[in-house]
């Protein structure tokens with residue numbers, strides 16, 4: 774199942790810079806692992822915003838939920854999710 778996910782990061786202005794740096798480093802490590810594992814298919818910065826558009830390929834809504842909750846920055850993100858299905862005019866046969 775494919776999901777389009779928008780993540781907007783909202784770190785508190787008074788957060789300890791060392792904690793922010795650690796959360797970002799941990800987030801990067803997990804994000805890269807999930808991309809290597811194929812769950813996190815796309816990760817794009819939204820120009821001009823501390824936010825990203827991502828596409829996740831997961832077996833269930835529960836897996837998506839659990840994966841997002843594991844993200845170190847999860848407590849500091851607004852998350853919007855849209856389920857995706859194949860468009861009949863798409864030429865990309867491999868899209869699921």
Ligand SMILES: O=C(O)CC1=CCC(=O)O1
Nearest residue numbers: 782800801804823824825
């Ligand atoms: O910077 C972001 O958009 C939040 C984030 C998601 C994966 C990552 O490494 O940072």
